[in-house]
Amino acid sequence: MDRNSPITVIRAPQGFGKLDLVRSWLDTARSDFRAVLWIPAPTGTPDSGAFWTTVMDRIRTAGVIAGETNPDGDATSAAESVREFLARSGAPVLLVLVRVDLVRDDRIEEEILHLLDRCHNVNIVATTCGRSLFGDPIRVEPTHELILTRDLLYTREDARELFAHSEIELEPGELEYILERVGSLPALMRVAVVVAKTLPDLAGRRALLAHRLDNAIDRYVHSTVLARLSVDADRNFVIAVASARVITPDVATLLTGVDDAARRLESLESAGIVNHCETAFEDAWEFAPAIRDRLIAAQESVGIQPAQNLTKLARHSLERGDVAGGLAYAAEARDWDLAIDLIDTHWVGLVGSHLTVLRAVLREVPEERLASRPAIKAGRDLFTALDTQSTIPESVLPDDPRDVETSGAAPAAEHALAVGCVQALMLRLAGEHERAAELTRRLSHLVRGALDARPDEIGPQLPGMRLQWGITYQLAGAFPESTVELRLAHRGALAQRIRVGARHAAGNSAMNWAVVGEPGRATEWLELEDAHPDPDGWLEPRAKVGGLVARTLVAVDRLDFTAAAAWLDELGEASGREELWPFVTYAHGRFALAAGQAHAGMAVLQRAIASHAAVLRPGSTIDLVLTALEVDLRLALGEGNRALSVLSTQTPDEPILAATAARARLLTGAPAAALALCRKFDWFSYPFTRTQLEALLVEAAAHRALGENAAATRAWQRAAAIADRAGLVSTLSTVPRELLAALDSAAASPSSTARVLLASDAPEMYPAAVHHVDLTARERAVLAELAVGLSTVEMARKLFVSTNTIKSQLRSLYRKIGAHSRDEALEIAYRTGLID
Numbered sequence: 001m002d003r004n005s006p007i008t009v010i011r012a013p014q015g016f017g018k019l020d021l022v023r024s025w026l027d028t029a030r031s032d033f034r035a036v037l038w039i040p041a042p043t044g045t046p047d048s049g050a051f052w053t054t055v056m057d058r059i060r061t062a063g064v065i066a067g068e069t070n071p072d073g074d075a076t077s078a079a080e081s082v083r084e085f086l087a088r089s090g091a092p093v094l095l096v097l098v099r100v101d102l103v104r105d106d107r108i109e110e111e112i113l114h115l116l117d118r119c120h121n122v123n124i125v126a127t128t129c130g131r132s133l134f135g136d137p138i139r140v141e142p143t144h145e146l147i148l149t150r151d152l153l154y155t156r157e158d159a160r161e162l163f164a165h166s167e168i169e170l171e172p173g174e175l176e177y178i179l180e181r182v183g184s185l186p187a188l189m190r191v192a193v194v195v196a197k198t199l200p201d202l203a204g205r206r207a208l209l210a211h212r213l214d215n216a217i218d219r220y221v222h223s224t225v226l227a228r229l230s231v232d233a234d235r236n237f238v239i240a241v242a243s244a245r246v247i248t249p250d251v252a253t254l255l256t257g258v259d260d261a262a263r264r265l266e267s268l269e270s271a272g273i274v275n276h277c278e279t280a281f282e283d284a285w286e287f288a289p290a291i292r293d294r295l296i297a298a299q300e301s302v303g304i305q306p307a308q309n310l311t312k313l314a315r316h317s318l319e320r321g322d323v324a325g326g327l328a329y330a331a332e333a334r335d336w337d338l339a340i341d342l343i344d345t346h347w348v349g350l351v352g353s354h355l356t357v358l359r360a361v362l363r364e365v366p367e368e369r370l371a372s373r374p375a376i377k378a379g380r381d382l383f384t385a386l387d388t389q390s391t392i393p394e395s396v397l398p399d400d401p402r403d404v405e406t407s408g409a410a411p412a413a414e415h416a417l418a419v420g421c422v423q424a425l426m427l428r429l430a431g432e433h434e435r436a437a438e439l440t441r442r443l444s445h446l447v448r449g450a451l452d453a454r455p456d457e458i459g460p461q462l463p464g465m466r467l468q469w470g471i472t473y474q475l476a477g478a479f480p481e482s483t484v485e486l487r488l489a490h491r492g493a494l495a496q497r498i499r500v501g502a503r504h505a506a507g508n509s510a511m512n513w514a515v516v517g518e519p520g521r522a523t524e525w526l527e528l529e530d531a532h533p534d535p536d537g538w539l540e541p542r543a544k545v546g547g548l549v550a551r552t553l554v555a556v557d558r559l560d561f562t563a564a565a566a567w568l569d570e571l572g573e574a575s576g577r578e579e580l581w582p583f584v585t586y587a588h589g590r591f592a593l594a595a596g597q598a599h600a601g602m603a604v605l606q607r608a609i610a611s612h613a614a615v616l617r618p619g620s621t622i623d624l625v626l627t628a629l630e631v632d633l634r635l636a637l638g639e640g641n642r643a644l645s646v647l648s649t650q651t652p653d654e655p656i657l658a659a660t661a662a663r664a665r666l667l668t669g670a671p672a673a674a675l676a677l678c679r680k681f682d683w684f685s686y687p688f689t690r691t692q693l694e695a696l697l698v699e700a701a702a703h704r705a706l707g708e709n710a711a712a713t714r715a716w717q718r719a720a721a722i723a724d725r726a727g728l729v730s731t732l733s734t735v736p737r738e739l740l741a742a743l744d745s746a747a748a749s750p751s752s753t754a755r756v757l758l759a760s761d762a763p764e765m766y767p768a769a770v771h772h773v774d775l776t777a778r779e780r781a782v783l784a785e786l787a788v789g790l791s792t793v794e795m796a797r798k799l800f801v802s803t804n805t806i807k808s809q810l811r812s813l814y815r816k817i818g819a820h821s822r823d824e825a826l827e828i829a830y831r832t833g834l835i836d
Helices: 018-026 046-061 080-087 109-117 157-166 176-180 188-198 205-228 232-243 250-257 261-270 287-297 306-319 323-330 336-353 355-365 374-388 401-407 414-431 433-453 455-474 481-496 499-516 519-530 543-556 561-571 581-594 596-609 621-636 640-647 655-667 673-678 689-703 711-724 730-734 737-746 752-759 775-788 792-799 802-818 822-832
Strands: 008-010 035-039 093-097 122-128 145-146
Touching: 008 109, 018 122, 018 499, 035 046, 035 621, 046 080, 046 596, 046 752, 080 109, 080 176, 109 122, 122 433, 157 176, 157 188, 176 188, 176 205, 188 481, 205 232, 205 401, 205 543, 205 596, 232 250, 232 261, 232 519, 250 261, 250 306, 261 730, 306 323, 306 336, 323 336, 336 355, 336 455, 374 414, 401 433, 414 433, 414 455, 433 455, 433 621, 455 481, 455 499, 455 752, 455 802, 481 499, 499 519, 499 581, 519 543, 543 561, 543 581, 543 730, 561 581, 581 596, 581 621, 596 621, 621 640, 621 655, 640 655, 640 822, 655 689, 673 689, 689 711, 689 730, 689 737, 711 737, 711 752, 730 752, 737 752, 775 792, 775 802, 775 822, 792 802
Parallel strands: 008 122, 008 145, 035 093, 093 122
Antiparallel strands: none
């Protein structure tokens, strides 16, 4: 609210403290500079004219604004009268419009915005329930500040301050319990303060707190929520739909049988009883959790069996493919048979995508219900062990693959498989991709033995397991193994008619081929992905990530930057929970390099690394891929010293980093060093086609720079053969066009891929040469002292040399970096990466 936006809209249901927020803000010194005109909530549902007449009357009676309170009679409406008066006054005014959404007139929003356009001295704070006004924040950006329900919830620190201000000392754990119980709702936090004030200091205080708090919330729900509903039919509707965490019109109809559910929900939203879900892909509403709990507790009083409704919702979620939602509802209904069946059938997908839900449900399942489900019990035991220790236990499987396969025939194999798969997935989620891949290799041997002994028991689980194994291998950089597992996962999912699984496997297979640099093979898998319908956007968004990455990379390889940008726009940047974030980031980086947008690519890379630092392991394949991408982006930006500095933290023992290191040496004037790096590996046994091509292009360019034209032509011919076969057009832009044309003209036969690139307007990815500065150890030391602000005399004392020596070294330093003063030297040094 301190941003001083022309209009700030606070939109939330009743009980979220909208007016308290405005009052507390107005009590601060920040609002002292302006006159404040508070317009109370309208009575009834007035039209626009009646509302603005009320505003004008308030202006006259309040007397807070200097000026003529009788606007001239030329005004054609009450809205125009208010507008003209405030404009003529010129005094800074804050209008607080309480529940302006109660004005039932289509003109009111435009009139408010027109007032702001006309009166630049006026700011508005408006409170609303529902979206009848200012429902589309895009429409009035950037003059629209929108404060939503989630912004008004109490944080832990807010709650601590509230109880301290009320001089209430809570016992350990009570604050957390209260926050969880009331759902951080401001109105209920105030109820909790009243309850806590009267708590005696006795044994069993927590039980008493729970009892009194539930009673207080019950009273709030009946007096503030249900009492505002005029007829029993509305009350019964509200109580019934509270079974759902997220209420869509379809869900409301399922629970109540009414045929006007959408209208009723919109009416409840306008009354401030339910909150519209801003992040849903369809119209949906929700109650604050604490209010929902008490409404469910009231269901039996109106003839509703809560467990039946919750089970109904569980099955409805399953019909829509929302396994995690179905599991959560089944657990809430205490329908343990359904919950256990869901875990048994979908445990691999649940661990991979919905670990929090799975863990919560497993903790609640009664021990006696798991006696006949040893695999599920083993998973719960593992989660329990993880709750008491910080590291994932080592696998109990033998190290020798033959011993593992033999153990697969034993009765305990299913138990070992369940525990092993959970361990592998949790290692993967923790960023331990190499450990997860190693355990997965042993699990594949275990499955082989189990399939021979009990194919009917193991077979149905295999497509889901293989899909997760394929993703594990991807993240570990084991692309050949990943490709095999994903192909088998796709085949198995087709056989079992698991269409989402088949699509997921096909998309990730396409990503494998696109990342290594085989756009033709990637396109084949994308066609298989297209054979299955899109998964529901809010149920399985992760199933589309691999395919979108593949589509972006294929489009980049073919210089179709328009299509690549469209796929990237749909893909977006990787969220903090996205496991495939390295590949999403890689796609952004490749597009940025090919399209000449290296600055944008560097920004995406830096944000991704910062948000996933906890799972990025130094020296891992993912780390090497992202390091190579950073170096390439810095070379594209002309930051030679920064690129070499990044490389100095890694040993180029992997081909993907060696090719980039070779390019860095070539572009910074060391072609012989570049050649040595290119010849370090047997590229033909390396699965990255794109990296092999890049290394050959660097080799050809290095030979050319050294005057070895025949060797340059041989390297180019090998590169052209790869580029023409794979269709990697954009990779050829890693060398200058002039060099590419010269190499191709010297070859025995021209390259079709080179012809396509040379005929395009695609930019060159890198400059022909990248500026860098080689400083001596003493010059680096002087630069470091210069950066901390030492004088020449102070530097001489610290480095134990004469002031003349320091001056000489400074002159040498300035000459090398092209600076003429201390400030200019520091600016150049920061910009080029000579100092951090």
